[in-house]
Amino acid sequence: MAKKSKEARSFIKLVSSESDHCYFVQKNRNNTKERLQLRRYDPSLRKHVISREVIPDPSTEVVCPDKDSQVCNLGILARSTIRQLAHVISRPIAFC
Numbered sequence: 001m002a003k004k005s006k007e008a009r010s011f012i013k014l015v016s017s018e019s020d021h022c023y024f025v026q027k028n029r030n031n032t033k034e035r036l037q038l039r040r041y042d043p044s045l046r047k048h049v050i051s052r053e054v055i056p057d058p059s060t061e062v063v064c065p066d067k068d069s070q071v072c073n074l075g076i077l078a079r080s081t082i083r084q085l086a087h088v089i090s091r092p093i094a095f096c
Helices: 079-089
Strands: 009-016 022-028 037-042 047-054 061-063 071-073
Touching: 009 037, 022 047
Parallel strands: none
Antiparallel strands: 009 022, 009 047, 037 047, 061 071
């Protein structure tokens, strides 16, 4: 039986080049080794701009309420999941 490798798909953070707006999208690491640059809509500027992949900051972490002593990195979670965690933890979490 073959060894299980890391998951091919992971969540990445795309940050707008002209404002602070960001998107969380999935990326297939097996097909796309380099960093992504996509043209995405920026609602604060009301136009399409280049959004670039950034490395998640390890200082922005929150403890998962359902698993003891496990740390979830905010850079790899979708906004809806983060909001659910913030609701359970009952303290505000800052978004970009």
